[in-house]
Amino acid sequence: MPRVYMLDYVAGNVRSLVNAIEKVGYTVEWIKSPEDIEKADSLILPGVGHFGHCMSQFSSAGYLPAIRKHIESGKPFMAICVGLQVLFEGSSEDSSVPGLGIIKGTLDQFDNTSKSVPHIGWNSANTAGKRVYGLRPSSKYYYVHSYKVPYRAGELESQGWSVATARYGDEEFVGAVARGNILATQFHPEKSGVAGLRVLKAFFRWYKRERGPRSTGSKRRRVIACLDVRTNDQGDLVVTKGDQYDVREKADGGDVRNLGKPVEMARKYYEQGADEITFLNITSFRDCPLADLPMLEILRRTSETVFVPLTIGGGIRDTTDTDGTKVSALEIATMYFKSGADKVSIGSDAVTAAEEYYRQGKQLFGNTAIEQISGAYGNQAVVVSLDPKRVYISKPTETKHNTVQTKYPGPNGEQSCWYACTVKGGRETRDMDVVELATAVQAMGCGEILLNCIDKDGTNSGFDLELIDQVKNAVSIPVIASSGAGNPGHFEEVFSKTRTDAALGAGMFHRGEYTVKDVKDFLGEKGLMVRQFES
Numbered sequence: 001m002p003r004v005y006m007l008d009y010v011a012g013n014v015r016s017l018v019n020a021i022e023k024v025g026y027t028v029e030w031i032k033s034p035e036d037i038e039k040a041d042s043l044i045l046p047g048v049g050h051f052g053h054c055m056s057q058f059s060s061a062g063y064l065p066a067i068r069k070h071i072e073s074g075k076p077f078m079a080i081c082v083g084l085q086v087l088f089e090g091s092s093e094d095s096s097v098p099g100l101g102i103i104k105g106t107l108d109q110f111d112n113t114s115k116s117v118p119h120i121g122w123n124s125a126n127t128a129g130k131r132v133y134g135l136r137p138s139s140k141y142y143y144v145h146s147y148k149v150p151y152r153a154g155e156l157e158s159q160g161w162s163v164a165t166a167r168y169g170d171e172e173f174v175g176a177v178a179r180g181n182i183l184a185t186q187f188h189p190e191k192s193g194v195a196g197l198r199v200l201k202a203f204f205r206w207y208k209r210e211r212g213p214r215s216t217g218s219k220r221r222r223v224i225a226c227l228d229v230r231t232n233d234q235g236d237l238v239v240t241k242g243d244q245y246d247v248r249e250k251a252d253g254g255d256v257r258n259l260g261k262p263v264e265m266a267r268k269y270y271e272q273g274a275d276e277i278t279f280l281n282i283t284s285f286r287d288c289p290l291a292d293l294p295m296l297e298i299l300r301r302t303s304e305t306v307f308v309p310l311t312i313g314g315g316i317r318d319t320t321d322t323d324g325t326k327v328s329a330l331e332i333a334t335m336y337f338k339s340g341a342d343k344v345s346i347g348s349d350a351v352t353a354a355e356e357y358y359r360q361g362k363q364l365f366g367n368t369a370i371e372q373i374s375g376a377y378g379n380q381a382v383v384v385s386l387d388p389k390r391v392y393i394s395k396p397t398e399t400k401h402n403t404v405q406t407k408y409p410g411p412n413g414e415q416s417c418w419y420a421c422t423v424k425g426g427r428e429t430r431d432m433d434v435v436e437l438a439t440a441v442q443a444m445g446c447g448e449i450l451l452n453c454i455d456k457d458g459t460n461s462g463f464d465l466e467l468i469d470q471v472k473n474a475v476s477i478p479v480i481a482s483s484g485a486g487n488p489g490h491f492e493e494v495f496s497k498t499r500t501d502a503a504l505g506a507g508m509f510h511r512g513e514y515t516v517k518d519v520k521d522f523l524g525e526k527g528l529m530v531r532q533f534e535s
């Protein structure tokens with residue numbers, strides 16, 4: 001297989017990119033020093049994370065002159081996400097560090113007053129009719145970023161760049177640029193299903209032939225399939241599903257419900273058109289060395305066939321390995337990212353961190369798992385999973401917590417409730433409500449909230465719209481509605497009645513009652529925009 005060369009630095013999920021490149025027929029050779037760049041006849045700059053962190057890493061490892069030289073020599077060069085951003089002159093994400101300055105212009109942050117930031121999801125890369133590396137106006141590509149290059153018509157074009165644009169809310173930004181030997185995408189081709197693989201294929205086809213490209217030329221609802229994974233009584237890692245978090249069969253000796261194998265099920269949902277796959281490791285297995293965690297192998301195998309974003313949750317906290325070594329949450333997250341995850345999801349540890357945040361008068365010290373992981377990999381890589389439970393009260397003044405006037409009265413006719421946060425899979429309830437938790441984790445650098453609901457989990461009775469409204473109104477980061485989906489109509493309901501950014505289903509897919517495609521077809525029929533799966 002022909003080879004392409006990729007820069008090896010701490011840049012989030014590079015494994016998925018390697019898998020995608022292999023999928024389109026090439027092998028990846030790692031660049032480990034500036035001297036390697038000189039010898040390489042192509043260069044791929046992957047990137048997830050922080051502009052300043054990324055530039056400082058290149059600079060301290062002595063890569064900057066070699067990257068510039070490579071680009072100027074006319075050899076093929078491809079950059080992805082932060083890789084695109086560093087080609088510009090600078091970014092307000094870190095104004096103390098200049099970019100490479102290959103392209104004129106600077107980045108700024110999306111405005112979050114009327115939309116969720118980061119911008120996470122499927123969007124266009126519109127080339128206004130020009131042919132640019134397989135980009136199609138009808139295709140959707142996966143974006144995850146807080147900073148963007150604002151698009152000003154004609155500006156980049158006048159410097160010879162072909163530009164593909166996208167719109168988020170009322171902001172138009174640069175989705176991809178190409179000129180001569182350079183292709184840079186703000187979206188992740190390796191996470192954009194067949195449309196993304198087509199871009200990689202087109203770039204590498206051009207690269208292989210060593211000739212120029214033939215021409216240099218609103219928001220979609222995300223449907224997520226979630227797999228709760230745990231070890232069953234026989235010691236096998238299985239997909240399970242609870243009713244209000246109880247995953248044991250009511251009969252048959254109360255065994256852990258076994259609904260199938262994680263890797264195979266993830267692939268099935270990807271092929272049905274899932275926009276993302278989430279694995280929640282619902283019991284933390286700590287009886288083997290961390291490096292041998294079975295979940296790492298599951299991620300590695302899943303990322304070979306699943307080309308949409310993967311999130312992994314469960315057990316992400318500072319811990320002690322079986323040999324007594326202390327291992328930080330950041331190190332655990334790094335293992336997951338290296339194995340193919342794009343995001344990590346933190347549950348119990350986020351509640352503990354939020355309690356400390358309030359105890360310290362809302363001060364941040366940079367030492368929580370959320371701050372450390374988002375500092376290294378960007379806030380889009382950190383999801384916090386909330387496991388709230390309804391607490392009914394007869395009137396709002398009875399509690400200090402943020403309450404909801406509910407349409408669904410409690411057992412004694414109570415018309416108000418608040419949502420209490422829980423830890424350890426709902427086994428312990430804390431004196432903190434969801435609004436307090438969501439706003440605290442947002443301040444720490446969490447980029448997205450996975451909003452479960454213990455009362456609704458496994459009930460097939462629809463999402464808790466009151467809970468989703470309360471949290472969505474409290475934060476500016478994206479919210480994923482979870483728990484209670486029983487049919488495609490529930491997805492339509494949550495998307496049309498709340499401002500949720502994504503919705504997740506589990507049991508209805510696992511039991512084979514509906515496919516992800518059924519849900520997306522139904523949403524499409526109802527006039528809601530969804531990404532269609534391209535085969």
Ligand code: 1PR
Binds near residue numbers: 242246316425426456
């Ligand atoms: O606390 O950081 O180790 O993370 C543990 C993670 O495991 C948390 O994200 C927590 O939500 C999850 N978890 C723990 N115990 C359970 C359990 O079910 N016993 N599962 C559990 C949470 C809930 C959803 C589920 C939706 C949709 N699963 O992810 O998929 O409710 O279900 P439905 O559509 O069938 O209603 P930490």
